[in-house]
Amino acid sequence: MILTVSGVNFTYSGHSVLSEVNFQLAGGELLAILGPNGVGKTTLLKCINAIHRPSHGAVMVEGRDVLGMRPNEIALGIGYVAQKSETARLTVFDAILMGRKPHIRWKVGENDLRIVDSAIRRLHLDNLSLRYIDQLSGGELQKVVIARAMVQEPRLLLLDEPTSSLDLKSQIDILTMIRRVVDEHMIGAIMTMHDLNTALRYADKVLFLKDGTIHSKGSACDVTSEMIEEVYGLPVHIHHVHGHPLIVPAA
Amino acid sequence: MHFSDGEVPAEYRRYIGWKVTLIIIVAVLLALMIVVAISMGAANIPISSVAKSLVGMTVSKRFDIIIWNIRLPQVLSAIVAGAGLAVAGAVMQSILRNPLGSPFTLGISHAAAFGAAFSVMVLDSGIMTSALADTVNITNPYITTGAAFIFSLTAAGVIVAVSRMRGATPEVMILTGVALGAMFTAGTMFLQFFADDVQLAAMVFWTFGDTARASWSELGIISVVTLISSIYFLANGWNYNAIDAGDETAKGLGVRVERVRMVGMLLASMLTAVIIAFLGIIGFVGLVVPHIARRLIGSDHRFLLPASILGGGLLLLISDTVARLILAPHVLPVSVLTAFMGAPVFIFLIIKGQRR
Numbered sequence: 001m002i003l004t005v006s007g008v009n010f011t012y013s014g015h016s017v018l019s020e021v022n023f024q025l026a027g028g029e030l031l032a033i034l035g036p037n038g039v040g041k042t043t044l045l046k047c048i049n050a051i052h053r054p055s056h057g058a059v060m061v062e063g064r065d066v067l068g069m070r071p072n073e074i075a076l077g078i079g080y081v082a083q084k085s086e087t088a089r090l091t092v093f094d095a096i097l098m099g100r101k102p103h104i105r106w107k108v109g110e111n112d113l114r115i116v117d118s119a120i121r122r123l124h125l126d127n128l129s130l131r132y133i134d135q136l137s138g139g140e141l142q143k144v145v146i147a148r149a150m151v152q153e154p155r156l157l158l159l160d161e162p163t164s165s166l167d168l169k170s171q172i173d174i175l176t177m178i179r180r181v182v183d184e185h186m187i188g189a190i191m192t193m194h195d196l197n198t199a200l201r202y203a204d205k206v207l208f209l210k211d212g213t214i215h216s217k218g219s220a221c222d223v224t225s226e227m228i229e230e231v232y233g234l235p236v237h238i239h240h241v242h243g244h245p246l247i248v249p250a251a
Numbered sequence: 252m253h254f255s256d257g258e259v260p261a262e263y264r265r266y267i268g269w270k271v272t273l274i275i276i277v278a279v280l281l282a283l284m285i286v287v288a289i290s291m292g293a294a295n296i297p298i299s300s301v302a303k304s305l306v307g308m309t310v311s312k313r314f315d316i317i318i319w320n321i322r323l324p325q326v327l328s329a330i331v332a333g334a335g336l337a338v339a340g341a342v343m344q345s346i347l348r349n350p351l352g353s354p355f356t357l358g359i360s361h362a363a364a365f366g367a368a369f370s371v372m373v374l375d376s377g378i379m380t381s382a383l384a385d386t387v388n389i390t391n392p393y394i395t396t397g398a399a400f401i402f403s404l405t406a407a408g409v410i411v412a413v414s415r416m417r418g419a420t421p422e423v424m425i426l427t428g429v430a431l432g433a434m435f436t437a438g439t440m441f442l443q444f445f446a447d448d449v450q451l452a453a454m455v456f457w458t459f460g461d462t463a464r465a466s467w468s469e470l471g472i473i474s475v476v477t478l479i480s481s482i483y484f485l486a487n488g489w490n491y492n493a494i495d496a497g498d499e500t501a502k503g504l505g506v507r508v509e510r511v512r513m514v515g516m517l518l519a520s521m522l523t524a525v526i527i528a529f530l531g532i533i534g535f536v537g538l539v540v541p542h543i544a545r546r547l548i549g550s551d552h553r554f555l556l557p558a559s560i561l562g563g564g565l566l567l568l569i570s571d572t573v574a575r576l577i578l579a580p581h582v583l584p585v586s587v588l589t590a591f592m593g594a595p596v597f598i599f600l601i602i603k604g605q606r607r
Contacts, residue, residue, distance in 0.1 A: 080503030
C-alpha cells in the first residue's frame with residue numbers, strides 16, 4: 001500500500017472536523033474524496049501531508065509515519081496541489097522548477113533542470129515555458145501547478161479540487177492528465193471534488209465524507225443513488241451513458 | 252515517478268544568463284560609482300588619485316586623509332546601508348506578501364525615532380553643539396543610537412510575540428506593525444510637545460538619516476549585521492519563492508512557513524534597526540529598490556535579492572553623492588533626497604504597472 005490512513009481525528013477550536021477516518025490506497029489508484037462543502041475534504045488532505053496535525057491517528061506513506069517526518073522529507077514523498085491559485089510572478093519553467101525544492105540542497109543542478117524540461121514536454125507546455133504564469137489561462141496554470149507537484153517525484157499526489165473554476169475542456173484535459181500520470185508512474189493520487197460525474201468517470205475509488213466521518217467508500221462503479229442522497233440530501237438518478245455513470249438530480 | 256529524458260533548453264539558459272549579466276552590470280556600476288563618489292566633494296580629487304589610493308599607493312597625504320578618513324567611510328556606509336535596507340525591504344515584501352512591506356510598514360522606523368526622542372528627553376543625550384560648517388551634533392550619540400536600537404527591536408519583539416499568539420500570518424504582522432507605528436508616532440509627538448527648543452531640534456535632527464554619522468567601527472558593526480543577514484536571506488531564496496506561491500503550496504514543498512516568516516521578519520527588523528540606529532531614518536530605499544529590481548529582473552528571489560542588495564547600495568551611494576554636492580558647501584542629509592526621489596519614482600512604478 002502506498003497510503004494507510006488509520007483512525008485520523010482532527011479537532012479545530014474544540015470542534016471535531018474529522019472523526020475516525022480510515023482508508024488505504026495502492027499504487028496506480030486514483031481516489032476521489034466527495035461530499036458537501038465543509039465536511040472536511042480539504043482538512044483530510046492537509047492531515048495526510050501533515051500541514052494539519054491530526055489530534056489522533058496515523059498516516060503512513062509506504063510504511064513510514066508522516067507525522068514523524070520533517071517537512072522536507074514529507075515533500076519528497078507527497079506532492080500537494082493546493083486549492084488556491086498562484087500569485088508568484090515566475091516563468092512556467094521556474095514555477096515548475098520550484099517543485100524540485102525538496103531535492104535541492106544549495107544550488108539547482110543540471111539534473112533538476114532536465115527533470116523540469118521532461119515534465120514540461122510531457123504535459124505539452126513547451127511553448128509556454130518562458131511565459132509568466134500570470135499570463136496563463138486557468139487550465140494552463142493548473143497544468144503548471146500539477147507539473148510542479150510531479151517534479152517532486154512523489155509516490156502520492158494530493159489534489160485539492162483540481163478542476164474547480166475550469167471550463168469543461170480544461171477539466172477533461174486536467175483529469176485525463178492526472179489519470180495518465182497515475183497509470184504510467186503507478187503512484188497513488190487523491191483528489192477532492194464536487195463534480196460527481198467527472199469523479200466517477202476518472203477515479204478508481206470514491207470516498208464519501210459526511211459530517212467529518214466516512215459515510216461510504218469503495219469502487220467508483222459501486223456508487224448508488226441512495227449513497228448520494230444520504231450524503232448530499234438530494235434525490236438523484238444514476239443513468240449510464242456510453243458505459244459511464246451519469247448522475248442527474250431526481251427533482 | 253521519475254523523469255530522465257529532459258534536456259536544458261537553450262532559451263532558458265539565455266534567460267538565466269541575462270539575469271546574471273544584469274546583476275554583474277549593477278556590480279560594475281557600483282564599483283565605478285565608488286571611485287566617482289570618493290573623488291567628488293568640497294575638495295575634488297582626480298579619479299586616478301582615488302584609484303591609486305584605494306589600491307594602497309600613496310598619492311598625497313592630504314588626499315589620503317580625505318579619502319580614507321572622510322569619504323570612504325561615508326561611501327561604504329551608503330553602500331552597506333542601502334544594501335541592507337533594500338534587502339530587508341525585499342524580504343519583508345515577500346514574507347508579508349505585501350508590496351508595501353518595509354521597515355516603515357512594521358513600525359520599526361517609528362520605534363527608532365521614538366527611541367531617539369526618548370534618549371534626548373529622558374536620558375539627556377540631546378545637548379547639541381553647533382560646528383563651524385552649520386552642522387549640529389548630538390553630544391551623546393551612543394545613548395541615542397542604543398535607545399533607537401532597543402525600541403526598534405522592541406517593536407520587532409512585539410510583532411513576533413503577537414504572531415506567536417495569533418499565527419505568523421502577513422495580516423497579523425502588518426496590522427500589529429501599523430498599530431505599533433501609530434503608537435510610537437504618538438509617543439514621539441508627546442515627547443516633542445514637552446521638549447524645549449534644544450531638545451526638539453535634537454529629536455528632529457536625529458531623524459535626518461545621514462551616512463556621514465558612521466565611523467569605521469560603526470560601519471564595521473553595520474557591515475557584519477548586513478553580511479550575516481544577507482547570507483541568510485540569499486540561502487532562503489527558494490523558500491521566499493515558495494511563500495510567494497501561497498502558504499499552503501510552500502508547506503506542500505516542505506517549507507516551514509511560519510518559521511521562515513518569523514526569522515525573516517526578525518532579521519530584517521534587526522538589520523533595519525542597526526542601520527537606522529547608527530545613521531538615522533533613511534526612507535524609501537527599502538520600499539522602492541526591491542520594486543525597481545523586481546521590474547528589471549523579475550520576482551525570482553534567487554536573482555531579486557542580489558539585485559536588491561547591489562541596487563540598494565548603488566542607489567543610496569548615488570543619492571548620497573548628489574546630496575553632498577547639490578547644495579554645496581551645505582551638505583544635505585541623504586534621507587531628504589531619498590524621500591524626494593523615492594516618492595515620484597514609486598508613483599511612476601505604480602502608474603506603469605508591474606512588469607517582469
